Amino acid sequence: MNQSPGNGSTRREFLLRAIKATAAVAAASFIGYRFRTNRPPARTSEDAGTFSLPDFSIPNRPARMCVVTGADRTKTINLALDALGGMGEFVKNGDHVLIKVNAAFATPPILGATTHPQLLEDVIRLCYAAGAAAVAVTDNPINDAASCFELTGLAAAARSAGARVAVPREASFRPCTVPGATYLVNWPVLAEPFRGVTKLIGLAPVKDHQRSGASMTLKNWYGLLGGRRNVFHQDIHGIITDLAMMVKPTLVVLDGTQTMMTNGPTGGSLSDLKATNTMIVSTDPVAADAFGATLLGRTPADLPYILRAAAAGAGTANYDLLNPIMLKAGET
């Protein structure tokens, strides 16, 4: 139609082109007007920490502790809990229990760098026997998480006792702010495994640790942190105090059956371990750690985080105040 040489266009074509051009001009002007801003981008803003851990301790009950000596973990843990009135004192019918193990390193259980799988299995079975509806096991390890749970035997122990292993993923963490804490402000914390949980049990071995002096139940909460948590080693006692304020467990079990005396917290050799044959069960993690320090030949005064956690109200460093029940597991 528009092929005739020398002839520009028909009126109809002109109008059409004019309408299209006007629409394009209007669209460009609108976009330019609508999206213009004089404000430069703000400083990076972090989401406020919305997640917080509930208090899992049993209310209105004085702190209690039991120490059992013996080499057989199944015997010592059962005896200790019996002495405290049985697992039913802590785990009730229908409870959803989360067990925080130490699965930090992808090493075999015999090296004692991680929670012993037999102890985990025993505690899971005790929880179910006390009526727990579900038991889950979690940790955010240092080495590759999947490898850690498998190589430490903890995944197998959890499976055989019927507990779910909550391996952390990117989406498992949520920013958390602990009131009064120095460092735990908007810091990513392992949140997903806590969904629906009503009771929290900490299961930690006693280990040498150069920076903090010892790694026991309080240091074990480090494994709930995400992000680049290694920066907190600059004030290790400060961060462990923050953790003591953040986590109020139902119960902690400190396994001093084999204590890692040297080369901690990784160990790596049987010669780093010593048979100290002690199982500590307590509702007060500070008291448990204060007692555990003696297995390493250290005193609470050598471990500033114990005194600071006590001062922050997370427990007592003087475990004698708890009148701990001291028992011996008979060898049969």
Added chain:
Amino acid sequence: MTSIVSIRRITQAAFLLLFLWLCAVMSLGTNWWQLRGWPVNIFLQLDPLAALSTLLSTGTLYRELFWAAGTVVLTILLGRFFCGWVCPFGTLHQFVGWLHRFGKPLAEKTRLNGYRPAQAIKYYILFFFLCAAAGTLLARLTSLARDGRIIPWIVVTACLLTAAILAATKLFPRAGRATAWLLAVTGAWTALAVFFPVERLIAGSVQTGLLDPIPLAHRSVHLALLPVADRFGGVLSAAPRQYTGALLIGAVFIAALGLNLWIPRFYCRFICPLGALFGLFGRFAFWRVGKTQSGCSMCSRCEANCEGACEPDTEIRISECVLCMNCLRSCHENVMSYRAAKSAGGEITSPDITRRGFMVSVASGFLAVPLARLGARLGLNWNPRLIRPPGALPEADFLNRCIKCGQCMRICPTNIIQPAGVEHGVEALWTPTLNFRIGTSGCQLNCVACGQICPTAAIRPLSLDERLGLNEYAEAGPIRSGMAFIEQGRCLPWAMGTPCIVCQENCPVSPKAIYTREVFVPLRDTLPVVAKADELTVDFGAAVLAPGAFANGDYFCAISGGSDPRPRRITENSASSLSIDSTDPWEREPAAGSQADVLIRLQRPYIDPRYCIGCGICEHECPVSGLKAIRVSAENESREPQHRILA
């Protein structure tokens, strides 16, 4: 009746799915579908190019690589069945090309699927790669002659020469001249070799993996496609997989597929060195596609759908035919068949290569590696950033085996085995290197997965005992991939007066390769003199301290100049005074007017080269997260004794 084309399509789909399945199951875990004896290397082991190139470079066929001989035997019987029926990469090309030409007119299809002389390029690529790999063999042969072991030398040389002459007579029209040339070059080389160590002029390196479709497909799926796909599901790995340089690897894959929109099976026809190898064998094919009678209506329907672009309607090019069998189905006159007889329409059995092109590709193949080695990457200028996985062979042997398939990078549970980029040297492109900034941890102590999966033993299969230096390997000690070095200018306790030692905590060996020395360092800001003091407190009489600032257990107080300079731990401080640990009081109360210093207790890390195995867990965990304050480099690696640090 099910047509042969339908059977071929079902077979292709099955092999593609099998390939993808074997890629998907390559993860360590306890689910039934995860790695537990799945034959994940089977496609690589059926690949004669991987087998032939490592045979040329090492003189051996490692483990199941000998299955490739089965592929060769079948190719000699059947033709290029692998390309048309098995190859997962070929199937993808065929599918994309089919989509593209779907519904196009017959003339356009015929144009797309016509033969092009450039299809000879893939043969030159093959010759180039094989000669690059054969450098090692040639060097070994040459040195045999000089070592006086004349008899084995004569036997091997005679065999190779006969094979070469036979090949030349089949490939080139004027065979006499080619034979003369070969004899002349061999004679001159031998004469030189008797008097001079000419083997030093040559070197070999397996680079077939760059373009060999099976390693290419493995690499692309493992390092580019699956990691992207798994970002949504998180099914195949707990943490999202990350690979440096995945963009290039993925781009090569996508580009290869995209070229089908220009010419169908572009990669197979013009580039694929494996296809070229099959093409050379295909001339022997016992059964072959061809015409049962010389005359037909020349409707060109057979050409319109020809995957190999092998001109079935005229003189069929046997070396290009991929046995897609489309011509059998397209032919309305039932002229096309697959049978144990020559095509009645005539056939061209040899690839369309020129003598000039052949000489250029052979010469450049033999020259490329020695040229690349002029950079002394295997000598004084070795690259300390190229950290190979534990069990990797010495670099020259490693390059003689690695086919860049990426299996080790996929299986690594911590995701630290990464494809090397060109910055690690051209020959090292896409070979495995350890990167401790990426992934979920360092190289885990109780893991030997990479060497167990490696199809060519470029990474030797280690037992845990050998890796860790236990039992029978106690004397040899653990395998070291490198060694950690601390940069004191970046390390917090060294440079910034700040406690840390995360590296020491995470060092997994016993005794730890990272140890610490305790020092007490005065703070930058000095304090006023003591106003008054008792055995547990020091009071400055004025508000000079931030309350509680020194109470975290890392700060100590010392009185300088006195008889009791030993630092005491500060347990509490107010604005004007500080208290020390009540179990360790001053021997004598500090006098008023004496100088009190606040010191920070630091544990400074050191490396003990006797114990460090270069696992890189320290580097991975170092809180100086940009350029790490502790970094592993390949110094002291077990595989290269000349890289050792200790005498």
